[in-house]
Amino acid sequence: MDLATFAVQLLNGVQYGLVLFLVASGLTLVFGILGVINLAHGAFYMLGAYVAYWLTLKTGSFLIALAGGVAIAFVTGLLLESAFIRRLYGRDHLAQVLLSYGLILVLDEVRHILFGKDVHSVAPPEFLRGSFKLTEVLSYQNYRLAICLFCLIVAALIFLVIAKTKVGMIVRAAAENRDMTRALGVRSDHVNRMVFAAGIALAALGGIVVAPLSTVYPGMGDQMLILSFVVVVLGGIGSITGAAVGALIIGLTDTFGQVLFPAVASISIYVVMAAVLLWRPHGILGARDV
Amino acid sequence: MTTFRGLTSTRRDLLKGAAAASLAGAFPMPAIAQGAPLKVGLMLPYTGTFAKLGKFIDDGFRLKVEQLGGKLGGRTIEYVQVDDESEPGKATDNMNRLVGRDKVDVVVGTVHSGVAMAMAKVAKDTNTMLVVPNAGANDVTRAMCAPNIWRTSFTNWQPCFPMGKVMYDAGHRNIMTITWRYAAGLEDVEAIKESFVKLGGKITEELYLPFPQVEFQALITQIAQKKPDAVFAFFAGGGAVKFVKDYAAAGLRTSIPLYGPGFLTDGTLPAQGADAEGIKTTLHYADDLDNPANKAFLAAFKQKTGQEGDVYAVQGFDAAALLGIGLDATKGDFTAKPAMYAAMEAAKIDSPRGPISFTKAHNVVQNIYLREAKGGLNRYVSVAHANLADPALGCRAQS
Numbered sequence: 068m069d070l071a072t073f074a075v076q077l078l079n080g081v082q083y084g085l086v087l088f089l090v091a092s093g094l095t096l097v098f099g100i101l102g103v104i105n106l107a108h109g110a111f112y113m114l115g116a117y118v119a120y121w122l123t124l125k126t127g128s129f130l131i132a133l134a135g136g137v138a139i140a141f142v143t144g145l146l147l148e149s150a151f152i153r154r155l156y157g158r159d160h161l162a163q164v165l166l167s168y169g170l171i172l173v174l175d176e177v178r179h180i181l182f183g184k185d186v187h188s189v190a191p192p193e194f195l196r197g198s199f200k201l202t203e204v205l206s207y208q209n210y211r212l213a214i215c216l217f218c219l220i221v222a223a224l225i226f227l228v229i230a231k232t233k234v235g236m237i238v239r240a241a242a243e244n245r246d247m248t249r250a251l252g253v254r255s256d257h258v259n260r261m262v263f264a265a266g267i268a269l270a271a272l273g274g275i276v277v278a279p280l281s282t283v284y285p286g287m288g289d290q291m292l293i294l295s296f297v298v299v300v301l302g303g304i305g306s307i308t309g310a311a312v313g314a315l316i317i318g319l320t321d322t323f324g325q326v327l328f329p330a331v332a333s334i335s336i337y338v339v340m341a342a343v344l345l346w347r348p349h350g351i352l353g354a355r356d357v
Numbered sequence: 358m359t360t361f362r363g364l365t366s367t368r369r370d371l372l373k374g375a376a377a378a379s380l381a382g383a384f385p386m387p388a389i390a391q392g393a394p395l396k397v398g399l400m401l402p403y404t405g406t407f408a409k410l411g412k413f414i415d416d417g418f419r420l421k422v423e424q425l426g427g428k429l430g431g432r433t434i435e436y437v438q439v440d441d442e443s444e445p446g447k448a449t450d451n452m453n454r455l456v457g458r459d460k461v462d463v464v465v466g467t468v469h470s471g472v473a474m475a476m477a478k479v480a481k482d483t484n485t486m487l488v489v490p491n492a493g494a495n496d497v498t499r500a501m502c503a504p505n506i507w508r509t510s511f512t513n514w515q516p517c518f519p520m521g522k523v524m525y526d527a528g529h530r531n532i533m534t535i536t537w538r539y540a541a542g543l544e545d546v547e548a549i550k551e552s553f554v555k556l557g558g559k560i561t562e563e564l565y566l567p568f569p570q571v572e573f574q575a576l577i578t579q580i581a582q583k584k585p586d587a588v589f590a591f592f593a594g595g596g597a598v599k600f601v602k603d604y605a606a607a608g609l610r611t612s613i614p615l616y617g618p619g620f621l622t623d624g625t626l627p628a629q630g631a632d633a634e635g636i637k638t639t640l641h642y643a644d645d646l647d648n649p650a651n652k653a654f655l656a657a658f659k660q661k662t663g664q665e666g667d668v669y670a671v672q673g674f675d676a677a678a679l680l681g682i683g684l685d686a687t688k689g690d691f692t693a694k695p696a697m698y699a700a701m702e703a704a705k706i707d708s709p710r711g712p713i714s715f716t717k718a719h720n721v722v723q724n725i726y727l728r729e730a731k732g733g734l735n736r737y738v739s740v741a742h743a744n745l746a747d748p749a750l751g752c753r754a755q756s
Contacts (some may be wrong), residue, residue: 204584
């Protein structure tokens with residue numbers, strides 16, 4: 068592999084990792100702070116993509132779809148938390164898995180009723196169409212580059228909120244020790260509701276920004292769910308920084324795994340995960356048991 | 358009181374009735390069995406990724422039955438539908454339920470190759486008749502072949518084998534292949550390799566992704582770096598849409614031509630849009646096949662469902678046609694299997710896809726067409742291989 072190709076593959080890996088981070092960050096928030104295993108995370112990713120498709124079709128503007136999709140997901144998250152998720156705090160994982168698996172089935176049926184079973188594609192916003200030359204034969208979509216920037220901005224915002232704001236302080240405290248935070252008088256139910264809704268919104272946001280790249284199809288969330296769990300476990304449950312590191316590792320491993328070790332590409336990320344967990348059983352930046 | 362008198366029956370009446378009933382049970386009359394509806398089990402994906410394919414096969418089958426007057430061989434049809442969810446793990450149970458509990462005469466299914474293999478196994482063990490209207494796993498009519506197992510769709514080998522000659526004749530000598538690492542992908546690459554290498558071409562590299570991953574960027578970069586004359590790709594459904602779009606976005610569509618079996622662009626053109634323009638594929642059907650049977654079929658399908666018929670609907674349509682021929686030969690007697698199978702082996706059907714017949718291994722013999730994606734349709738270009746029969750390696754010759 069010459070240097071130019073290596074650079075392009077590096078870019079591919081980082082871009083894939085950034086998208087993974089966007090989706091996994093929501094999962095690690097919900098998992099780490101609320102202690103809830105949300106198997107429906109991937110279903111919200113899929114629903115985000117479908118809503119993006121639908122809103123783009125209706126309004127003709129991807130940016131409206133972006134804002135609308137995130138808003139819809141956030142409100143849905145608030146409602147779901149009040150109706151179902153709040154009953155799960157502190158319950159064993161089986162109850163959580165059952166409920167969120169049920170949610171997958173319901174969301175999938177909702178998708179079927181609203182949008183049907185067809186595969187769709189979404190046009191990126193006008194000013195990001197087109198591409199530029201990377202090498203003599205290979206072009207790179209402007210939109211792909213824009214996604215990288217967008218993911219970096221969202222990541223920076225998440226870090227800012229968590230590191231610098233009062234809400235962030237509560238979130239960090241709750242991730243560290245949920246019961247103690249509650250004992251100190253923090254109104255946990257309000258924070259919980261916001262955190263869950265934010266997690267769902269991040270999953271949908273991931274689906275929305277990926278839609279123009281990845282095409283929109285039933286079942287697109289399944290694989291993303293598994294990858295998100297790998298990222299979260301690898302990085303350390305509840306740690307946003309960990310999710311970022313984990314996502315980049317998975318993105319690069321998958322990209323270079325396919326190029327350098329094609330025969331074992333399907334297991335490369337799991338081998339890396341197993342190795343890291345042997346070295347650090349709590350994940351790279353995790354404090355709690357997996 | 359009077360109102361009740363008419364309804365009360367004496368014990369004597371009851372005994373008489375019971376005796377009559379048991380007598381009727383003891384001496385069933387053959388004529389009744391012949392007149393009873395034929396039970397057809399439709400085991401197809403009605404939900405999930407392949408739901409649309411399953412529905413079209415179902416619609417196609419019922420359309421043909423309706424055209425035959427709602428009967429096959431003079432017998433009315435009773436359908437038993439089972440959603441196989443494209444889930445190989447549930448296939449054996451679903452199939453056993455159809456055969457054991459519902460006592461269907463024949464099973465029609467399915468789309469997913471893994472599910473179809475499990476169904477073929479049960480069909481073979483229980484000697485239940487099975488007609489496969491899509492799944493292409495070579496082995497169903499090769500190693501697993503049996504007198505009671507039929508296929509009206511294709512083997513994975515069939516649409517891909519002619520592609521070697523198509524690509525060679527287009528002047529390509531060094532090509533790369535890319536597909537998912539799973540049974541269908543491997544069988545497809547094997548088939549094109551067989552014909553392309555024999556002609557003197559070279560496959561410089563075979564690229565594989567884990568199924569069903571759709572992150573193609575790393576391998577597309579590799580294609581751009583190696584610059585082959587052309588690329589042979591097999592993906593289906595959402596993966597096909599994304600691959601074709603990613604390939605075009607990487608600027609390779611015009612510099613390194615893309616070829617593949619028809620599934621790369623079938624049923625996915627609306628989502629692929631202009632990015633699929635000019636992609637040449639081989640399949641046993643084309644949207645604009647110019648023959649009377651196809652025109653009549655498309656019109657009838659549109660009238661029945663309001664949708665445009667496609668290759669899947671044709672495969673379901675022909676499954677019913679094949680069954681009809683078998684049952685006509687025995688006048689609806691499903692127990693005369695040898696006579697029925699003999700008639701089906703001799704069948705010549707004027708299908709919407711062109712003339713079809715069947716091999717001793719019970720796989721369909723058909724034309725493979727070269728098509729080009731143009732303006733949202735897979736348009737007919739030429740016959741890539743006329744009357745192509747699967748070699749049926751590993752199927753012991755049948756009577």
